[in-house]
Amino acid sequence: MNQRFLLATAMISATLVAIGLLAVDIPLAHWIHASGHENAAPFVVGLATLDGVVGIHISYWLASVVCVALGLAGLALAQRSRLPRALAIAILCAGIVQAATIGTMMLGKNVFGRLRPQQLFESGDWSAIWFSAGGSFPSGHASFYFGLFLPLAASAPRTWQRVGLILVPIFVALARIDMSRHFLSDVASSALVASAWSLLMVAAIRRWRPVQ
Template identity: 30%
Template structure:
């Protein structure tokens, strides 16, 4: 009896770590990433709402960047930020969506159409839940009346470039191309996050929480759509 239970447990673990199958390695990796990212977001939210040490660091970083702002860097950061507003993200999504359509990557197109807009709605809901005020300066570089935690620009960038990196890592056979595209996408997310902190629109913890939030949501969306694809493929066999 114990041997049978152990054998079933081993088969279960092997199935969860198998690259194939409806509920194999992709589901295990997705759930692990979801749990880890959600835990990071939860810790950041708890520390921010409890006014822990990170809020002191937030103020120090915000005032340092504000005191050291200079041209042409300020204009460059404004450009980066503007490119990832709602209108900018629509243009980026349209371009990537057209590419997915052209190469017949239907499930990736579905992931794009689901993950980024729904992630934006999730971000708005979280902003109104936490209702954290934005950084305040006597002479601000940007003035916004919405809430600060977590960063919407950083969230959208993480969702978009995270999905793009996931696709390229899977679709490109050469490891150096995979590594280069993954690093490029990661740098774009960091650049958008930096622009929001530099411009005084967000605190450091705002952009970190946005990354964690969006990684968790992206894991949900990609894993769900990947599972859907595998289930449909299994039915056709």
């Protein structure tokens, strides 16, 4: 995986988390809610299509299990065929990083209990956003997609492939904000967590490979 790409993603994500928490989260949520662009069809339909393809509604863990299984099978077959070993490693890493990111996300939701913008608009009470048994921070959807696609993007050999892959979770993050399911810092924190786990995976691979 490209370490510079992951570091850049981590820095951008951390910056967005800070900006969101300090200044942008609530004003942005109010602007979207009042603009008439909330639940825009391209985001709603696009996200529903992606969710159906990856099976997120079947299980948050489905894609992780499939990727780990495919990655391990690919590594085994790579020893006897022309299957690219790098591809198998990338798929395996994506499964592991996604599982770790989802696990971290679930812990964060339980710890912080942040209410979603949609819940706050419905209640009209913005006095208690955190530690209120909510599930907004970090974003589950963003964790799922950044955890899966960020390692794949960082492993892609060509720039256009990297851009295409990373645009998928970015689209998901924008969709969740537009649908008032999450604040900016919710989705950015998911990207930051995925970046951190991906960087740890890079360190593990560099330590493991010389032994092989």
